[in-house]
Amino acid sequence: MTTHDISAQRAHQTLWDLSAPGRSGIRLPESDVPKQPMPDASLLREDLRLPEVSELDVVRHYTRLAQKNFSVDTNFYPLGSCTMKYNPKINDMVASQPGFSGIHPLQPEETVQGALELMYRLQRDLQAITGMPAGSLAPLAGAHGELAGVLMIKAYHEANGEPDRKVMLIPDSAHGTNPASASMGGFEVVTLPSDSNGSLDLAAVEAAANDRLAGLMITIPNTLGLFNPNIARICEIVHGAGGLVYGDGANMNALLGRARPYDLGFDVVHLNLHKTTSTPHGGGGPGAGPVCVGERLAPYLPSPVVEMVEDAERARYRFATPANSIGTMSAGHGNFGVLVRSYTYLRALGADGLRQASGDAVLNANYLRRKLEHVYRVAVDRTCMHEVVFTGRPQREKGVKALDISKRMIDYGVHPPTMYFPLIVEEALMVEPTETESKETLDAFIEVMIAIAREVEESPELLHEAPHVTPVGRLDEARAARQPDLRWQAP
Amino acid sequence: MTEHPSELRYTIEHEWVRVEGDGNATIGVTFFAQDQLGDVVYIVLPAVGSTLQAGARMGEIESVKSVSDLFVPVSGEVLETNQDVLDHPERVNEDPHGAGWMLRVRMSDPSEVDRLLTNEQYDSAIAS
Known part of the structure; x- marks a missing residue:
């Protein structure tokens, strides 16, 4: 017996792929309001194409999309300069x-x-x-x-x-x-x-x-x-x-x-x-x-x-x-x-809480700096504030770019850091952990970064081709910018 | 082993200049520059016929990483811009010192070329 996961198959479908003639979410009663002439009949479109789907199709479609979302509510998000701290409910x-x-x-x-x-x-x-x-x-x-x-x-x-x-x-x-x-x-x-x-x-x-x-x-x-x-x-x-x-x-x-x-x-x-x-x-x-x-x-x-x-x-x-x-x-x-x-x-938070927030933000960034400085070079070797900028220059000399490292982090369930910024740092990886992350999360992140550094030495192709676990793998960013295709068009 | 040919002259801002047989200058960006920029996606160049002073901003180059200004290494009138590189910015990555050239300039002061860096000087500048 063979099995295949129909939800995986549907994961790539658009509402248009699900559309079937005559299907709808709800059936409206006949209107009991007399029809009125339009002031300008040309405003009406006869050919407005919309997907015909059931309510359940729509709910599953958007729930699936939402589950693919990467957010600070789901994963660690050390995107430098963006302060992706937890947003209290x-x-x-x-x-x-x-x-x-x-x-x-x-x-x-x-x-x-x-x-x-x-x-x-x-x-x-x-x-x-x-x-x-x-x-x-x-x-x-x-x-x-x-x-x-x-x-x-x-x-x-x-x-x-x-x-x-x-x-x-x-x-x-x-x-x-x-x-x-x-x-x-x-x-x-x-x-x-x-x-x-x-x-x-x-x-x-x-x-x-x-x-x-x-x-x-x-x-x-x-x-x-x-x-x-x-x-x-x-x-x-x-x-x-x-x-x-x-x-x-x-x-x-x-x-x-x-x-x-x-x-x-x-x-x-x-x-x-x-x-x-x-x-x-x-x-x-x-x-x-x-x-x-x-x-x-x-x-x-x-x-x-x-x-x-x-x-x-x-x-x-x-x-x-x-x-x-x-x-x-x-x-x-x-x-x-x-x-x-x-x-x-x-x-x-109050005044005391805000003061603790800034203190913990700085402490967390410096914890990452000290734990990772022997693997990724720190751009400027000083005590930092709320974020730390590493340079992937040693890794680049081995043929692995900051971009490759960042893409590989996705496979480990971590949002990539800000890359190639600030412009004055080569192969910049800008990491801002924020104050809302626990020591356990920071330690897990440190393990990920050390594991990736080992992969740079042992199996760099893993990084060149990353990410491997996402619905769509490595994107062709250059082609996307050179030949932008900005709008989905009906088949 | 340098990627930067000895027959070209260079600026610290990573442009190169080649003096052609007719005395005009061809200008582009260096191998090092395109390697640092990553995939180039968009280029803006000055209008043909415009006159530029050495060191002036002549356009911009955008890669998947960043947007940078381009500076003209020698003074003169723009005779031609490379339409192929405007249509296919990837030429800069594929062949920075050849098909990836950007503009040809009629130099108003050819002696400016002598003040530009040799490939050895450029290589030692980017190594530091």
Whole structure:
């Protein structure tokens, strides 16, 4: 007797493959509403093709797809720079409350006071975390926050009669979004080198400090996961030349409750709430990228901000537009669902919990660094912060690329790290374990990485052909980019 | 054993230049560059007829890993761009110093070539 797994066979089928003429999920009764003429009959399509499937077909199809999903709820996800920490379910429970999920951005303010109070409190908490006196929740994601930041810097210089301050300094280790945002804001990007410690070169900042300087965009800790011990001095130099300092808060998970960007000298910082405060992200969203600013940029904050007005009886909340606001960043009031989850996270952990989160994130990254440094070379051999960047250069000399190592990790049930970034590290493997992983998980990951390093020596073909256990094996990324086939087409 | 032929001159930004018999310069990116970039998927080159100063940004090259700027090693007027490499960026990986060439330039100052790196100088620069 032979058997074959019909679910495996169906795993590759689309709803079109399952379609059978006349099949449907539910049967609707004949409409008892008289037919009306269409204002424009050409809007009606006769040839709209949809798959004809039963409800059960649809449920099984999507459940199967969901089971193939790789997520932080199923597996370890050390994707560097993305802070794939666990997203506590209480965040979703709170965001699902009808008072939050069932409201509309155009409702009168007096009917959504609870939602406004939450936004006000979140704004205030983020100001406490960054040390900044003002903030706005309007930007929808990290790079959107960057854009808000550079537009505020531009508005500031223009208001001060210095529109010729056009140069934005950006370290060579920066996220690619930094130069992109500066460029969108109309600035000229000047790339500054890193020193041998992997930090922005102090002398290069001094050399670039002149009356054309608009500002500096810097990530702290940087994309190598390293804290810049000169950061306060760097901010002084930029300020001395009349520039402002933009802090990319993408790596704020390393600083929560430990250091405040305002105290370091930053004028503006964005926060990636989806990362630092644990809201589901991946595949591009959804995000929230609030900006917090010092006194000089407060008048330029994007609209809206939420204000509290104290009545005789109780506090009321309302949307407001700062005096010289750069304007609105989007329709509505930001990604509200993300804001609710973020506030829930902050309140669930409290100040002590946040401080422990950043401490554990740094501890976990350094644990991996010390356990793996004899196998994979550490890019810059220093105590790291929340993430550690290895270089697969020794493995590359044996013909195995960082890409091969990453693909092989999938076979072991681990999400690959961020590869080939930062650009200043050859064969970069950027690992961010986050604070929510147990020692047992970290130890299992260490075993996987050591096993893969052994395979590099003994059976490199296993890596060249990986992954082996996924429904689809090694993809031809080059062909996908050269001849993109972006849309499924009906047979 | 170098992958970088001695008849070409090089820049630290990984472009090469070949001076042709007619005195014009052919420009591309090096074997080392394409090896570091990985599979090249997209190339942007300057318009034919444009005039570029040595060291200026002349275009960009995108691989499965990253996007990088291209810099023109010598000053002059762009006579021709390689349509084949624009249509088939994989030529850069297959034959970086041959079929993967990018543009031909009428040099305004041929002495600039003498200031570029020899293959030995380039090899020692990328080894460090």
